[in-house]
Amino acid sequence: MTQREDETEQREEHLLHPPRRSWAEPWKIKVVEPIKVTTREYRAKAIRDAGYNTFLLRSEDVYIDLLTDSGTSAMSDWQWAGMMQGDEAYAGSRNFYHLEDAVREYFGYKHLVPTHQGRGAEHILSQIMIEPGQHVPNNMYFTTTRFHQEYAGGIFHDVIIDEAHDPAAEHPFKGDVDLSKLETLIKEVGADNIAYVSVAATVNMAGGQPISMASIKAVRELTGEHGIHLFLDATRVVENAYFIQQREEGYADVPVEEIVRKFCSYTDGCTMSGKKDALVNIGGWLAVNDEEIFDKARNMVVVFEGLHTYGGMAGRDMEAMARGIVESVQDDYIRARVGQVEYLGDLLHQWGVPTVVPIGGHAVFLDAKQFYPHMPHDHLPAQTLAAELYIDSGVRSMERGIVSAGRDPETGDHRYPALELVRLTIPRRVYTQAHMGATAG
Ligand code: F0G
Numbered sequence: 001m002t003q004r005e006d007e008t009e010q011r012e013e014h015l016l017h018p019p020r021r022s023w024a025e026p027w028k029i030k031v032v033e034p035i036k037v038t039t040r041e042y043r044a045k046a047i048r049d050a051g052y053n054t055f056l057l058r059s060e061d062v063y064i065d066l067l068t069d070s071g072t073s074a075m076s077d078w079q080w081a082g083m084m085q086g087d088e089a090y091a092g093s094r095n096f097y098h099l100e101d102a103v104r105e106y107f108g109y110k111h112l113v114p115t116h117q118g119r120g121a122e123h124i125l126s127q128i129m130i131e132p133g134q135h136v137p138n139n140m141y142f143t144t145t146r147f148h149q150e151y152a153g154g155i156f157h158d159v160i161i162d163e164a165h166d167p168a169a170e171h172p173f174k175g176d177v178d179l180s181k182l183e184t185l186i187k188e189v190g191a192d193n194i195a196y197v198s199v200a201a202t203v204n205m206a207g208g209q210p211i212s213m214a215s216i217k218a219v220r221e222l223t224g225e226h227g228i229h230l231f232l233d234a235t236r237v238v239e240n241a242y243f244i245q246q247r248e249e250g251y252a253d254v255p256v257e258e259i260v261r262k263f264c265s266y267t268d269g270c271t272m273s274g275k276k277d278a279l280v281n282i283g284g285w286l287a288v289n290d291e292e293i294f295d296k297a298r299n300m301v302v303v304f305e306g307l308h309t310y311g312g313m314a315g316r317d318m319e320a321m322a323r324g325i326v327e328s329v330q331d332d333y334i335r336a337r338v339g340q341v342e343y344l345g346d347l348l349h350q351w352g353v354p355t356v357v358p359i360g361g362h363a364v365f366l367d368a369k370q371f372y373p374h375m376p377h378d379h380l381p382a383q384t385l386a387a388e389l390y391i392d393s394g395v396r397s398m399e400r401g402i403v404s405a406g407r408d409p410e411t412g413d414h415r416y417p418a419l420e421l422v423r424l425t426i427p428r429r430v431y432t433q434a435h436m437g438a439t440a441g
Pocket of ligand 1: 275
């Protein structure tokens with residue numbers, strides 16, 4: 001090779017893999033949506049009218065909407081182009097097959113059952129897998145996941161490590177399963193009485209905390225010994241894979257795409273809310289390897305969601321999700337996504353604002369108990385903080401504490417979770433660094 005050819009090759013290599021110093025976004029903005037700036041008096045009235053519940057605010061009255069990262073992503077031009085190629089046939093839409101290919105390629109599961117969103121998949125899985133009275137261990141809980149498990153007659157157990165319940169504990173993988181808790185439960189109730197083990201990546205209610213590859217592998221080994229199924233809530237598994245790449249030994253040079261596949265390979269299937277990592281505004285799926293479970297799920301989806309080749313989604317929505325999956329596992333994208341969340345967390349730390357540490361993948365969680373140390377738990381500190389934040393700044397956040405934890409179905413009393421948090425959730429590819437600055441200020 002001549003020197004000139006060599007230089008050209010090096011230049012090309014540089015273009016493909018430029019050395020990156022910042023998390024700056026690998027995209028630019030093509031369409032914008034104006035947002036309304038309101039006065040403090042206006043917001044005080046709006047939140048009073050909403051009963052001090054940020055869910056009941058009108059989105060038009062919100063300046064920066066950090067209620068959720070669910071269904072709030074900005075789609076790419078490639079996804080919008082795919083929307084125009086929606087095949088709206090009742091059965092056998094080509095977009096279903098594109099989605100099936102994407103799930104097989106990037107998540108590695110054999111069979112796909114589309115659903116209108118994540119909870120649709122949770123409903124079907126819970127109904128198929130849980131016999132009333134059976135136990136379902138989880139790494140903490142998500143509201144709809146736990147509801148569907150209990151609705152199917154399951155008994156919920158939290159087997160996450162203790163550090164997850166301590167907002168100040170600096171553990172790189174606070175979503176890890178405590179194997180001894182899981183083993184004790186299996187011994188106590190017997191493997192036959194465990195419907196399946198349910199593991200979420202990342203753990204939303206713990207603050208968006210990841211679970212390590214080592215932990216999912218260990219859970220697989222233990223459940224494998226006892227013939228217990230292991231299902232994943234893959235809603236934010238790409239963000240989880242990014243944390244594995246950054247924090248777990250041996251993964252620094254492994255592409256996120258590969259980490260996702262490997263992580264999923266330890267599980268028997270997953271439920272998915274496509275509204276988060278998969279970069280769409282609506283959609284979800286259930287994916288499984290087992291033929292028998294697939295058969296049952298395919299029969300059930302028809303009555304609760306829609307025919308097994310659309311499951312409640314339009315063809316165009318399936319296409320957008322198939323393309324969103326491809327975009328979501330690109331290293332540069334996910335680095336910018338989590339980088340922005342960490343940026344907001346760092347700004348808040350500079351101001352001395354108490355947050356859950358480490359900063360999670362999709363959100364910064366404020367520790368409401370530290371804002372109001374004298375407020376009794378049943379006076380709803382996180383709900384109070386969310387309302388005050390809105391009045392002060394027009395930023396909408398979400399309560400993640402005693403209100404979200406729900407009431408005990410037997411006693412009707414609060415569940416009193418250890419964590420009393422306010423979530424500032426960052427939509428994907430929507431807000432700028434200046435918006436993060438305005439939020440922190
Ligand atoms: N699992 C997790 C971990 C979730 O965060 C969600 C939704 C679901 C399942 C249910 O999916 O909404 O598509 O039915 N979380 C949203 C949130 C609502 O704001 O965190 P879905």
